[in-house]
Amino acid sequence: MRRLEPESADHDLVFQPILRPGMWSFPVAGVLLAVVLWAGYAWGYQLMHGLGVTGLNRPVFWGIYVTNFIFFIGISHAGTLISAILRVTHAGWRRPITRAAEAITVFALMIGPMNIIIDLGRADRLLYPFIFGRFQSPLLWDVMAITTYFTGSVIYLYLPLIPDIAMVRDRLSRHDFRRPLYQLLSLGWTGSEEQRRRLSRAIGIMAVAIIPIAVSVHTVVSWVLAMTIQPMWHSAIFGPYFVVGAIFSGIATLIIAMAILRRAFHLEPVLTPRHFNNLGILLLVMTLAWLYFTFAEYLTTFYGGEPSEMAVFRAKVWGDYLWLFWGMVFITFVIPFFILALPKTRTIAGTVVASILINIGMWIERFTIVVPTLIHPRLPYDPGQYSPTWVEWSITAGEFAALALLYVIFSKLFPIVSPWEISEGEAEEALKASKSQRVVVEALARQR
Amino acid sequence: MTQMASDGEERRVYRWGMVIDLDKCTGCQACVVACRAENNIPFAGEEQAQMGRAIFWIRIMPVLEGEYPRVRQRFIPVPCQQCDNPPCIKVCPVGATYKNNEGVVSQVYARCIGCRFCTVACPYTVRNFNWYSPQWPEGMDRYLNPDVPVRPRGVVEKCSFCSQRIREARMRAEEENRPVRDGEVVPACVQTCPADAMFFGDLNDPDSTVSRLARSRRAFRLQEELGTNPKVIYLGEEDWDAKA
Numbered sequence: 001m002r003r004l005e006p007e008s009a010d011h012d013l014v015f016q017p018i019l020r021p022g023m024w025s026f027p028v029a030g031v032l033l034a035v036v037l038w039a040g041y042a043w044g045y046q047l048m049h050g051l052g053v054t055g056l057n058r059p060v061f062w063g064i065y066v067t068n069f070i071f072f073i074g075i076s077h078a079g080t081l082i083s084a085i086l087r088v089t090h091a092g093w094r095r096p097i098t099r100a101a102e103a104i105t106v107f108a109l110m111i112g113p114m115n116i117i118i119d120l121g122r123a124d125r126l127l128y129p130f131i132f133g134r135f136q137s138p139l140l141w142d143v144m145a146i147t148t149y150f151t152g153s154v155i156y157l158y159l160p161l162i163p164d165i166a167m168v169r170d171r172l173s174r175h176d177f178r179r180p181l182y183q184l185l186s187l188g189w190t191g192s193e194e195q196r197r198r199l200s201r202a203i204g205i206m207a208v209a210i211i212p213i214a215v216s217v218h219t220v221v222s223w224v225l226a227m228t229i230q231p232m233w234h235s236a237i238f239g240p241y242f243v244v245g246a247i248f249s250g251i252a253t254l255i256i257a258m259a260i261l262r263r264a265f266h267l268e269p270v271l272t273p274r275h276f277n278n279l280g281i282l283l284l285v286m287t288l289a290w291l292y293f294t295f296a297e298y299l300t301t302f303y304g305g306e307p308s309e310m311a312v313f314r315a316k317v318w319g320d321y322l323w324l325f326w327g328m329v330f331i332t333f334v335i336p337f338f339i340l341a342l343p344k345t346r347t348i349a350g351t352v353v354a355s356i357l358i359n360i361g362m363w364i365e366r367f368t369i370v371v372p373t374l375i376h377p378r379l380p381y382d383p384g385q386y387s388p389t390w391v392e393w394s395i396t397a398g399e400f401a402a403l404a405l406l407y408v409i410f411s412k413l414f415p416i417v418s419p420w421e422i423s424e425g426e427a428e429e430a431l432k433a434s435k436s437q438r439v440v441v442e443a444l445a446r447q448r
Numbered sequence: 449m450t451q452m453a454s455d456g457e458e459r460r461v462y463r464w465g466m467v468i469d470l471d472k473c474t475g476c477q478a479c480v481v482a483c484r485a486e487n488n489i490p491f492a493g494e495e496q497a498q499m500g501r502a503i504f505w506i507r508i509m510p511v512l513e514g515e516y517p518r519v520r521q522r523f524i525p526v527p528c529q530q531c532d533n534p535p536c537i538k539v540c541p542v543g544a545t546y547k548n549n550e551g552v553v554s555q556v557y558a559r560c561i562g563c564r565f566c567t568v569a570c571p572y573t574v575r576n577f578n579w580y581s582p583q584w585p586e587g588m589d590r591y592l593n594p595d596v597p598v599r600p601r602g603v604v605e606k607c608s609f610c611s612q613r614i615r616e617a618r619m620r621a622e623e624e625n626r627p628v629r630d631g632e633v634v635p636a637c638v639q640t641c642p643a644d645a646m647f648f649g650d651l652n653d654p655d656s657t658v659s660r661l662a663r664s665r666r667a668f669r670l671q672e673e674l675g676t677n678p679k680v681i682y683l684g685e686e687d688w689d690a691k692a
Contacts, residue, residue, distance in 0.1 A: 119563065121562015128559065132542045134543045137540055229569075230569070
């Protein structure tokens with residue numbers, strides 16, 4: 001990033017949405033809220049009449065609610081995992097994007113598990129897994145892992161926010177009604193040496209701790225399927241396969257979010273093509289990893305040729321799910337691969353197109369993992385059928401709207417790009433630069 | 449087999465099992481009807497039944513073997529297989545399903561949260577979900593069996609081996625201070641079968657009818673290769689699984 005006066009132009013840019021909110025966000029938030037409310041109505045309708053209002057049946061007992069659950073938990077890996085990895089590896093270019101990523105995690109983790117509650121026949125018995133929980137059920141492992149991940153992610157989002165909240169606090173006028181909120185949340189941050197030392201230590205610990213937690217979460221989510229003995233679910237690679245898919249769709253979500261933020265808040269100088277390029281390369285690696293896992297999984301099934309496995313395999317690869325399956329491969333691998341592999345197309349627009357395709361594809365991937373197995377149970381031989389109803393589609397739309405809405409609200413309350421982290425980065429860069437300068441000067445002096 | 453009870457008295461432990469003779473079964477569905485009447489299974493209606501929403505604790509699975517013109521239609525009545533190693537119990541997050549000490553896989557309606565993990569984990573797809581509140585046509589609701597609870601909407605239910613009849617027989621036997629006699633417990637499906645193709649009894653008693661039949665050379669169990677160890681045993685002269 002090239003800037004002449006440190007501590008001014010970009011920082012003001014970052015604080016703009018909070019200090020001088022634009023009017024555009026109200027209609028956007030209004031539309032999103034309407035979709036969420038409609039989904040709320042659909043859920044109320046379902047609670048009134050029972051799960052019969054969905055398209056679920058015997059043998060397709062699980063449908064797009066479970067698909068959504070896996071998908072949202074997947075995109076929650078955007079954040080924390082990516083930002084933690086980049087932090088741990090000291091990737092300097094991460095600084096303007098970690099906050100945006102961590103926020104996705106927290107909100108996706110609020111929405112994902114909602115699907116399980118919506119999917120319950122008896123939502124009123126929601127607390128039973130906590131009261132009567134039996135630990136041998138993978139569903140209880142989910143409860144544990146997701147609760148841990150959510151708690152960790154909130155802390156991990158909050159810690160680097162503290163100095164930024166303090167900055168907002170100091171920038172708001174004394175009479176601003178929002179000031180007490182920031183006053184409270186900044187925990188008396190003054191930016192002293194001791195506070196900085198403690199904060200960076202805490203962030204360092206959380207960044208390391210959050211990585212195994214994130215990996216465990218999507219592994220356990222996959223085990224809900226893989227621990228059964230159902231054809232094409234009972235697979236040992238499901239854990240890593242799902243984790244790879246999660247990071248994959250997580251990065252894609254992050255790219256989409258960044259592009260929107262960049263446009264909406266005029267963050268062009270902060271979120272540069274370089275960030276999209278770097279994330280695009282990460283996405284390229286993940287699309288290859290995803291293809292590798294998919295190939296390994298399907299070849300093993302096909303080669304084994306076990307009849308009940310093959311019934312599901314056939315349905316996906318050349319049966320009823322042919323279009324969904326190959327369409328999914330096409331938009332999660334083929335197109336994104338070429339867009340991302342060529343430096344010419346690995347632009348902001350290019351990576352965004354690839355990311356949108358990947359996210360649609362990954363939703364379909366989750367769907368074609370959950371449903372075809374249920375359509376073709378081991379017994380009876382007759383295949384089932386499933387077409388989601390308006391209730392399921394409405395709730396699904398509401399979940400995506402809720403994610404966007406939470407994101408809009410968050411970006412209006414807190415700096416979505418961390419000015420504190422950027423200054424930290426600049427300070428580090430300056431230190432490095434001055435050090436290398438000194439080395440050069442000393443070397444030159446010695447030469448003389 | 450016996451076991452010490454808490455009062456120090458030796459008591460028999462039953463292990464209930466069923467034998468279904470496919471060579472006798474005509475596919476008449478009398479067992480299905482009897483089961484529905486005995487166990488207060490609600491009416492789904494035609495539209496819901498088409499969607500696969502009708503509840504059956506036992507159903508007839510038709511198996512079409514061979515290709516035209518050498519076709520053979522067979523019928524396999526499939527109740528819950530009452531596995532000794534049930535995949536459904538393992539996955540329940542709240543302990544709403546368990547294997548009782550007589551080997552019957554039971555469902556606790558008051559505990560079930562309706563997540564349907566058990567229904568997707570069952571390799572026989574014999575578990576059912578209550579998509580709507582139970583309903584009976586006008587008049588039919590006066591014929592509900594008082595010994596069997598009506599299940600609320602949103603929970604899973606399944607074949608109980610007519611546990612109300614098992615309980616009744618066991619209590620009678622205990623009162624008379626004797627073990628339950630072979631053939632004393634008769635589930636509704638077994639009682640109704642016009643072809644006499646179904647048998648029920650104690651698999652722990654080596655001399656019981658079901659134990660004797662289970663040792664037959666015709667005996668097999670569904671998807672034995674999965675290691676679920678079902679306690680429903682089928683008898684059939686020919687290999688039923690032509691598709692495999």
